Amino acid sequence: MDNQSVDCGCEENSQPLLSTSEALRFLTNAANCTSNTNMVKLDDALSQVLAQDIQSKINIPGFDNSAMDGYAINLKDNQVNTPGGFFFDIVDRIPAGSTGNELAPGCAARIFTGAPIPKGANTVIMQEECELIENESKIEIYRPISLNENIRPLGNDIKTGVVILEKGIKLKPQDIALAASVGVNALSVFHQIKVGVFFTGDELVKPGDELKPGQIYNSNQYALIALLKNLNCKIINLNTIKDTFKATVEALKSLKDQCDLIMTTGGVSVGEEDHVKPAVQSLGELNLWRIKMKPGKPLAFGKIGNSAFIGLPGNPVSAMVTFLLFARPFIKKLQGCRDYHNTTYQVAANFDWHRSKPRREFVRVRLDQTQIPIQVNQYPKQGSDVLSSMVWADGFAEIPEKTTFKKGQLINFYPLNEMML
Structure with missing residues (x-):
């Protein structure tokens, strides 16, 4: 674990906030690729991460x-x-x-x-x-x-001895087809990482059950599991546990020896009912948990036994945004992916940004591809509770802290369709 740990025993307001780039660098530096591999047949290779280069032993085509x-x-x-x-x-x-x-x-x-x-x-x-x-x-x-x-001509596509697939790629249908074309019938892939999850909050109710006053449906559970499945993780799901320190400790203990990563949503702030942070500290270490961004300032990262720990915020948009920006690159590096960073593109803002803000913002936006350069429009409600904005949006526009601009300014765009792969 990185030795630049943050003392998480102090009060929230006295802790310095990490920038998004510092937090991402901290996380990815702490991620060690799995060394375990196994051979899989081509039919089972989709979305696995290739563990060694594939070199062709034949020419394709083998004749004119x-x-x-x-x-x-x-x-x-x-x-x-x-x-x-x-x-x-x-x-x-x-x-x-x-x-x-x-x-x-x-x-x-x-x-x-x-x-x-x-x-x-x-x-x-x-x-x-x-x-x-x-x-x-x-x-x-x-x-x-x-x-x-x-x-x-002979060898027009592939020549004998050429590396056709490189270690660290997440195998797509076309990659598997290419392996088959040179006669390869099985591939060495990294083991799927195992992620343990649980959810805290006495207000959380399973969809389909009746809501009582003060309760909400637990959307975070289904979002997190779907996001992890998109990344081809094996999942151990403890569902919603009692929102107590004891129950949280027991959940962490049950997962720490069988998972590469443990993830939760909520409970990582400093409130009296936020038990995840002290539970992690009692069993291991917590290395960072405040980031200078919106949505998603509270994000916990640490280690319990041999398992890494990431605690996402409790608000549904914050949980998804921080997963995609931070947990996704961390997980992809654990998996052995060569390219684990998110991709960004430059687009033009179809809105003004009048007020300079102290935190970097990731605004939910939709593309307007009828314009050149491509423009983005922002969703009218940007609250961290507005989950409908994630369905409406094509991605996130990154607005640096202490920035103002007029319509037409080029800004970074994070495409959701690519971040869901």
């Missing part, structure tokens, strides 16, 4: 082949790039999966896409550019013909 349905031709020297009007005798037929006979000069073979180019052939003409004559025993071509038209 036709890119079109048409005719393979042995073009004579005096027929290259000269006016058309040439005749060729059809002497063979070569479907994909078979090989043809050697072609003599002035002869052609009917050939289909993917079929090997026969010896002697030096170009392929599309069937649409040929006219069949003399009871379909010959073809006539009227345009000039070049050498090597519509021929895919």
Whole structure:
């Protein structure tokens, strides 16, 4: 665990706030990639993280082949790039999966896409550019013909010895297809990390149950589990526990020896009913928990036994924003992902920012792609309780602290569709 720990025993208002970049650097520096790997069949490899480079042992394609349905031709020297009007005798037929006979000069073979180019052939003409004559025993071509038209040469896509997939990528369908194309039937991947979760708050009610006065439905549980599933984590879910110090300690004890990471929402502030922070401190260490941002200032990070601990804020928007900005890169690095940082793009703000604010804000915005450059509009309600803003939004606009600007200012945009992968 990083030795730049924050003394979490002091009062909230006396603690310095970390910047978002400091907090992210602190978290990712503390994340150690899992060293455990296993082999999986291609059908089970989707969304796993590749644990070693994949090098091709063959050329793709393994032979010169036709890119079109048409005719393979042995073009004579005096027929290259000269006016058309040439005749060729059809002497063979070569479907994909078979090989043809050697072609003599002035002869052609009917050939289909993917079929090997026969010896002697030096170009392929599309069937649409040929006219069949003399009871379909010959073809006539009227345009000039070049050498090597519509021929895919050996190794055109992949050459023997080339690394086709690099360690640390999260395997996508196209990656799995590429592995299959060179004959690989299993891949070495990092173990899925195991994340334990529980939720605190006597006001929380399971969706479907009746609400009593003062109670709310527990949306955080379903948001967090869905976000973790998007990251292909194994999850141990203790559901909602009693909002007491004792119950919180017992939950942490039950998870600490079987999880790579423990996560909670709520209970990480300094209120008398916030038990997560002191429970973590009683079993391990807490390293940071106040960030100069909105939404999501209270975020806890620490360690209990061999498990890392991240405590997200209790407000639903704050919980999702801090997960995506901080927990997601941390988890991706734990998983062995090579590229674990969030991607940002520059967009134009379609709004003014009149008042300089002391904390960096991540505003829920929607893209307007009818404009150049692309613009973003902000949701009218930016409260950390307004969960509907997360459904409406395409992403977050990052507004640096102590900043004002007019409409048209270029700002960083975090796309939600990419952050959900």
